Amino acid sequence: MSADTHVVILAAGQGTRMKSRLPKVLHSVAGRPMIEHVLLTAESISPATMTLIVGHGGDVLRERLAGRPNVRFAVQEPQLGTAHALQQAEAHLAGQKGTLVLLSGDVPLLTASTLGRLIGTHQAAGAAATVVTAIVERPYGYGRIVRTKGRIARIVEERDASAHARQIREINSGIYAFDLAPLFDALRGIASQNAQGEFYLTDLIAIYRRRKLPVETLIVDDAEEIRGVNSRAELAEVSRIVRQRKNEELMAAGVTLVDPATTYVDMDVEIGVDTVIHPGVVIEGQTKIGSGCEIQGSVRIRDSEIADRVTIHNFCLIIGARVADGASIGPFAHLRPETVVGEKAKVGNFVELKKTSMGPGSKANHLTYLGDATIGARVNVGAGTITCNYDGVAKHATIIEDGAFIGSDSQLIAPVRIGKGAYVGAGSSITEDVPDGALGIARGRQSNVDGWVERKKGSAQTKTAPAKT
Ligand code: UD1
Ligand code: CA
Numbered sequence: 001m002s003a004d005t006h007v008v009i010l011a012a013g014q015g016t017r018m019k020s021r022l023p024k025v026l027h028s029v030a031g032r033p034m035i036e037h038v039l040l041t042a043e044s045i046s047p048a049t050m051t052l053i054v055g056h057g058g059d060v061l062r063e064r065l066a067g068r069p070n071v072r073f074a075v076q077e078p079q080l081g082t083a084h085a086l087q088q089a090e091a092h093l094a095g096q097k098g099t100l101v102l103l104s105g106d107v108p109l110l111t112a113s114t115l116g117r118l119i120g121t122h123q124a125a126g127a128a129a130t131v132v133t134a135i136v137e138r139p140y141g142y143g144r145i146v147r148t149k150g151r152i153a154r155i156v157e158e159r160d161a162s163a164h165a166r167q168i169r170e171i172n173s174g175i176y177a178f179d180l181a182p183l184f185d186a187l188r189g190i191a192s193q194n195a196q197g198e199f200y201l202t203d204l205i206a207i208y209r210r211r212k213l214p215v216e217t218l219i220v221d222d223a224e225e226i227r228g229v230n231s232r233a234e235l236a237e238v239s240r241i242v243r244q245r246k247n248e249e250l251m252a253a254g255v256t257l258v259d260p261a262t263t264y265v266d267m268d269v270e271i272g273v274d275t276v277i278h279p280g281v282v283i284e285g286q287t288k289i290g291s292g293c294e295i296q297g298s299v300r301i302r303d304s305e306i307a308d309r310v311t312i313h314n315f316c317l318i319i320g321a322r323v324a325d326g327a328s329i330g331p332f333a334h335l336r337p338e339t340v341v342g343e344k345a346k347v348g349n350f351v352e353l354k355k356t357s358m359g360p361g362s363k364a365n366h367l368t369y370l371g372d373a374t375i376g377a378r379v380n381v382g383a384g385t386i387t388c389n390y391d392g393v394a395k396h397a398t399i400i401e402d403g404a405f406i407g408s409d410s411q412l413i414a415p416v417r418i419g420k421g422a423y424v425g426a427g428s429s430i431t432e433d434v435p436d437g438a439l440g441i442a443r444g445r446q447s448n449v450d451g452w453v454e455r456k457k458g459s460a461q462t463k464t465a466p467a468k469t
Contacts, residue, residue, distance in 0.1 A: 004098025011105030012055030023057030025105035031266025037108035044112035081198030122177035128213035134223035142171035155202035159195035173226035382408035
């Protein structure tokens with residue numbers, strides 16, 4: 001922990017341009033709310049304290065971050081601008097010395113290494129303030145860095161900039177390091193005479209220069225890192241960048257992405273070497289995939305664990321499931337939460353599994369629903385089998401023991417148990433347990449009526465007008 005480094009994150013703004021009911025910083029970027037990206041980066045420098053400035057949607061934010069006791073909250077109400085926002089942290093930081101790193105909740109791509117460099121540059125120079133900047137092709141929307149004799153003189157906001165200043169391509173990232181000593185006193189000197197009538201933190205730079213306090217800049221090489229998210233279009237852009245980074249990481253680590261442009265992998269996903277991911281695959285949340293797997297096109301996997309050498313054929317949806325080594329899933333399979341598919345088991349097309357475990361080597365190859373079922377090893381579940389697990393009030397369990405054989409088009413009306421090695425005759429509606437090694441058969445007995453067709457034709461000819469059906 002750096003005892004003399006503190007982090008403040010601004011996240012009180014309304015995010016008007018998002019046109020959303022959700023606070024802007026809770027919008028998801030590659031499977032993680034924007035604010036989580038910022039917090040993770042902040043944690044990389046082990047600050048003594050982290051303070052989040054909240055206003056709009058503050059309660060929702062507190063709730064979502066309840067699992068992070070290291071985050072303190074300060075409320076900004078009303079929201080009078082970025083300088084006013086930072087002032088709300090004063091009470092939390094009273095009496096502290098050292099460096100305050102200011103981050104923006106809506107700048108989620110900043111890397112830990114840049115943050116480390118910011119603190120390094122700032123402290124080495126003994127600066128009162130260090131501003132992270134970038135030189136970009138399209139500076140539109142950002143504050144511009146005005147330099148005199150090469151040194152930063154002030155920052156002008158887009159709305160307040162002259163036509164001349166608008167040509168400046170060096171932009172303010174909204175990320176700074178400050179020496180705590182002069183900071184809060186100087187903030188009180190900021191006025192709100194600008195296009196938005198807000199207290200701009202950016203005005204601090206000119207104030208510091210007037211007071212002869214040293215101000216530094218850190219120009220980042222990769223301007224994408226400091227992209228801010230103000231609109232849904234920017235959210236999509238930033239998400240694309242995060243995905244691209246993730247895909248590059250995966251490929252560098254030995255994963256084949258047949259078409260990275262159409263492969264959507266969330267930040268926290270892990271994938272083993274020699275796994276091949278085909279186009280149109282979406283892998284979300286806390287998913288782990290082993291090595292040597294093949295995930296064919298148009299598959300979505302969320303919060304699941306896929307072991308090694310698993311094949312997932314096209315068009316599967318897998319959520320909250322575990323799939324063991326060498327299993328084969330799909331095409332068109334749906335694995336729902338709490339499903340466990342054993343080693344070398346096969347789940348074929350149009351098969352849905354919910355809260356069901358299937359033992360090693362078992363198969364359900366076609367058109368089947370298995371819910372609340374515990375299925376042993378080497379079980380064969382025939383086409384069209386359905387566990388009737390719901391009676392309209394409660395869910396009931398089905399147990400199928402090792403080596404059992406369920407004939408096609410059977411309904412297993414739960415609660416029910418099919419014993420070890422037992423058979424269920426095709427087309428059965430099983431309502432009672434089938435003992436080990438027994439055959440359970442429960443269907444209408446077939447009877448054939450000889451000559452019935454001929455007789456029917458004969459009777460039709462005697463009618464004058466056929467009845468309409
Ligand atoms: C700000 C900077 C701009 C910089 C850009 C980088 C100012 C005046 N402008 O502009 O120079 O190029 O960021 O992305 O600082 N916030 C509050 N309370 C407020 C207002 C804002 O907490 O009263 C928070 C917002 O929630 C957001 C951050 O501060 O997380 C930045 O505010 P925003 O309105 O997005 O500023 P920009 O116009 O992007
Ligand atoms: Ca912004």
